[in-house]
Amino acid sequence: MSIKLDPRTKIYMILSVSTIVMMSATTPFLWAVRLIITIVPILLLIAEKRYASALRFFALYVTAVFINFRFLSAGSTGFFMAFLTGYCGIIVQFMPAFITAWYVVRTTKIDEFMSAMQKMHIPDGITISLAVIMRFFPTIKEEYGAIRDAMRMRGISLAGGDVIKMVEFRMIPLIFACVNIGDELSAAAITRGLGGKVKRSSVVELKLNIIDILLFVFFTIATTIFVFHKYFRL
Structure with a gap:
């Protein structure tokens, strides 16, 4: 079943995910938050029946995470390994924002986007x-x-x-x-x-539904938890 989100919700998703990916995850808890916010747009792509895109993004992200943690923990050296881990690190860092932006661009009509920007x-x-x-x-x-x-x-x-x-x-x-x-x-x-x-x-008449409100609350909580756990945790 397709989930039709308000463009304002999608824009807020991009802002929230971009805020999180600009900060590095230094604990397993923060990595869990990053993983959850990455899974959400993938699930939304699946809901839009864009299975191929969702599978490619999921496979690339999981592979990059595995290689990054596997070789960093092993302490591998050499130019190739350094290049590989660095490249995978970039993918792991910025892939959540890229997936979210891809979902927004692919599922948002221009007239809906213009109407949402005008309302804001x-x-x-x-x-x-x-x-x-x-x-x-x-x-x-x-x-x-x-x-x-x-x-x-x-x-x-x-x-x-x-x-x-x-x-x-x-x-x-x-x-x-x-x-x-x-x-x-x-x-x-x-x-x-x-x-x-x-x-x-x-x-176009835009109206926030219950799913929009839930996503607003979810990404607000995720961003707040990430920031406070990283910078204000005692």
Whole structure:
């Protein structure tokens, strides 16, 4: 069953998770809090039937945690092991925020996001910038997929050994696509009257439900416990 959350709840989730990931976990209790806040957006992805994304994120996070703790506790040395543990440490540190942001971008419609930002009285400059970013990266992914398929049809791939052509024929069209997408999104924003002096109306009616309230309470408690346990624990 799909869980439809208010965009304001999703924004609060990002802020709470980002606050926690910016602080290092130094005790098993703090690691447990980080693990719980990582599981929540994964479960929400499963509720949205995005099983592949949820499985990839879960597998990557669990693998990074295992490698990080396994080799750090063993005291392994060497350039490769130092690089591996450092890379896994970065994944463990910032993956919760990335998963949450991925969930928000993939499950939030632009009209809902704009309505939520307007209800929170966020300046139009910030709102429009965030809305463009939310549309920009998914569109770039679609464009890159189309370019990749076109190159495969022409026999240009990394497996064929022609690396230079692979980079040239994929990156240059992608760069031009980025420019065109930026222009198109700007034109769409002007057409919809974004940034105008008159207050915009919206057909989307946002309302917090019981799940939104529970998530608000949960992430508030998780953030408060993490901060107080880390900095004010006697």
